[in-house]
Amino acid sequence: MSEYQVNDKGYYGNFGGAYVPEMLYPNVEELQQQYLQIIQRSDFREEFDQLLRDYVGRPSPLYFAKRLSERYNANIFLKREDLNHTGAHKINNTIGQILLAERLGKKRIIAETGAGQHGVATATVCALKGLQCVVYMGAIDIERQAPNVARMKMMGAEVIAATSGSRTLKDATNEALRDWINNPVDTHYIIGSVVGPHPYPDMVARFQSVISAETRKQLLEKTGRETPDYALACVGGGSNAAGMFYHFLDEPSVSLVAVEAAGKGVHSGESAATTVLGREGVLHGSRSIVMQTDDGQVVEPYSISAGLDYPGIGPQHAWLHKTGRATYACITDDEAMRAGLLLTRLEGIIPAIESAHALAQLEKMVFKGGENVVVCLSGRGDKDLDNYMKYFGF
Amino acid sequence: MNRINELFASNGDRRILSIYFTAGYPALDSTLAIAETLEKAGADFLEIGFPYSDPVADGPVIQHSSEVALRNGMTLQRLFEQLSNLRKHVSIPVLLMGYVNPVLQYGVERFCQSCSDVGVDGVIVPDLPMYEYEELYRPVFETNGLSNIFLVTPQTSEARIRKIDELSNGFIYLLSSSATTGKNLSVSERTEAYFSRIQAMQLKNPVVIGFGISDRGTFLRATDYADGAIVGSAFVKLLGEADYMERIPEFIRQLKD
Structure with a gap:
């Protein structure tokens, strides 16, 4: 085990962990217990590799x-x-996570986005798989990034403006987490970067x-x-x-x-x-x-x-x-x-x-x-x- | 035994009412006066929220109160200064509630010490992981006589609830549903089944239900299944009104009788 990779408790040295309120604990725990097992399965590997090759290029x-x-x-x-x-590069991760979400039986996908690249990559894989997609985006970013908002909408995603706080990426992430708290059973949250509670940083890094x-x-x-x-x-x-x-x-x-x-x-x-x-x-x-x-x-x-x-x-x-x-x-x-x-x-x-x-x-x-x-x-x-x-x- | 333990030990069949409000809202120095008024009006214990910039478990009402409180200049340091005379004015149990990052920056040990110095009885930090509390912080909480309160949701497994019961020493905070704060409680058959399931577990700690308790009806329904209930967003909403201080007694009266 590399000293630079996540340990079995979800930490990199003293960093990482899962600082989530109890409302998110079952969702995060489900991922912690299942992500490695699922993404190492041959049916997952085959579909992931095939989509990266034929769909992503x-x-x-x-x-x-x-x-x-x-x-x-x-x-x-x-x-x-x-x-x-x-x-x-965002699509590498969203392909991986949509295949995981499918295997977890999730019906609804949420994501946060700043400039809109991760939002577009998420809306894309949701269209590909026919899953409902909700993207949270800061109200200010929605104004600044109109073409990406249009792409997400064209692919059938609902784009919801985050109007709290500074109305940018940080607040879009807060809104996505709130959505997940309120929809704990049927929803998977596709985080776009190597941030968030364990196992997200490791999972996203593996897909990337x-x-x-x-x-x-x-x-x-x-x-x-x-x-x-x-x-x-x-x-x-x-x-x-x-x-x-x-x-x-x-x-x-x-x-x-x-x-x-x-x-x-x-x-x-x-x-x-x-x-x-x-x-x-x-x-x-x-x-x-x-x-x-x-x-x-x-x-x-x-x-x-x-x-x-x-x-x-x-x-x-x-x-x-x-x-x-x-x-x-x-x-x-x-x-x-x-x-x-x-x-x-x-x-x-x-x-x-x-x-x-x-x-x-x-x-x-x-x-x-x-x-x-x-x-x-x-x-x-x-x-x-x-x-x-x-x-x-x- | 701190004040929380004494309250529940002596309550008998009474339905316990707790009120949550955000420190520094609506005004920087309103905290202590609100606490005092709540006690006189009949609240049984208080949860004082310390604000955070990114309150992911909170709905719009408490988010707004946190933003205003931060703009007003509220910090943990200020809050402890304001609470330095707490026990001259307030005798019911008081808990502090908030997110883990401000506590980490203040220093966990120093935070517990400050709580103890001003007479705070317990702490609710929903995003402090249970295993970190157990591995790192439990002794310092206990030395300072603080109850660390854990949350339980409809999705929390029975094994985890047992573990929480074992680690708790004040009460267990039962969420009426998996939701952010400020949603209305609708007691469906499923909620009742969940409340009954918890009741049947015969936990050693008292159970207090929170999230979605906004009026007499929801308060009564919740306390049919638990020792008490917590009103948060509905009260914070009242604090947004110009004459909130005069209206607090009526707000508490309509909840309790």
Whole structure:
């Protein structure tokens, strides 16, 4: 058992656990007792693999970015999660969870979403399986992300505005948890990131681990080695990073670099750099690092990218941070936007602003030449065109 | 024996009424005056909520009161300051109720000590896991004479209820349904079967029913099956009215007789 994976009590070191009120305990306990058994069954594996292949379009390519490599003096490979159906890595998890929900006999699916990518990925698998779908989304995000709201509705999902608190992702998550409390028997909650009570962080990481499983094979073909020197990914809650790191955690030769959003500057008061600004605490059912006041009230984060705009990180990330297994860096809005444009101009790929944070970290790294670097390109930038246009004044 | 144990030991056939309200709502310094008025009006014990930014188990009424309380500047530190004279004004049992994160930031040991210093008798922290209480915190609760109250829902298994009964030393908080706070109690055959099932388990701790108790009718129906019942959202709603202080006695009277 890896010291970086969840233990049998649901903890990563002192992080994780299941801090849920009794009303949620039976739901969470049912998942804890059944998730491993179900996802290791052959009927599950076969359907999961088949859908990832034929429906999502996996394996996603590992692309050697030649011009980017020349610029940074290293071999830069992009793991192209942006080419997945629905445009991001989120679908890996929703496919896994919908198959689990089916096997648990659930009839109704709920989800939270920030920018709408996880909401769309959830609405997609619900349409695929003919299950009722309710997505909670902050009222402010509904205004900001109209195209994704339209996609969810077109797929038959009901989109409910979270009007409490700051009316963004954190509050959408609260509303989804409240829905689950009120519908404890027939409903499965598809959490979109490696957050929430145990077993969610581990379950979501397992579904996303396909990213690094494929990367190993693809690297072997392209470089003759299964492992890179560096693996980079952006972190909001941290699901694409968890997937990118998963099969490299016990390979000490691989430097893992997680990139958080520094917004308008780490100490500007408008930032989502949780590992810098946060302290240990409990949010949404697990103990992790949380941005909060001295009194334990959760602080509202900021990032230009809605997918990184979360006041916590998954408990596994908190543990990787604490143990030093992974390095946590942060990138401002400006740095990310420039990196997004750079990739577009050098490689003809418009990245999601989230993924652009990981790319921007390359600017800050010094390479000797010849290192193999994998960057998780977690999503495509179509959803961010308005933002890019406005920012650069196109 | 703390005040909670004494209350239930001496209650006889009386139906016990508990009232929940949020500290710092509607005004930062309203907490103690409301507690005092509730005791005079006939409430049997009190649950004072300390606010949290992300109250996932609460419906709109208590969410709103928490938001206002936080805007008013309520913190655990402030609450303990306000309660420093609690026992000069209030003699019935008082519990604090809230979410685990503010307690962790304040420090669990320090929190228990502060509760004991001001004369708080028990604590309800619904998202504090049972095994963490058992493994880490039980001694410090007990040293400070605090009852840690656990919740039971219609979905809680019998084995878990037995375990909760074993760990409890005040009362068991029975939720009328699996729901967020502020929903109305409708006693269906299923609810009655659930209440009866709990009654038949003959738990060693008294049972108090909460969630959905809003008026005389629901109070009576709940206390047919339990030692007492808790009114929360309906009372917090009253606190939103301009003349709430004058209306508290009438609110309690119509519940009790």
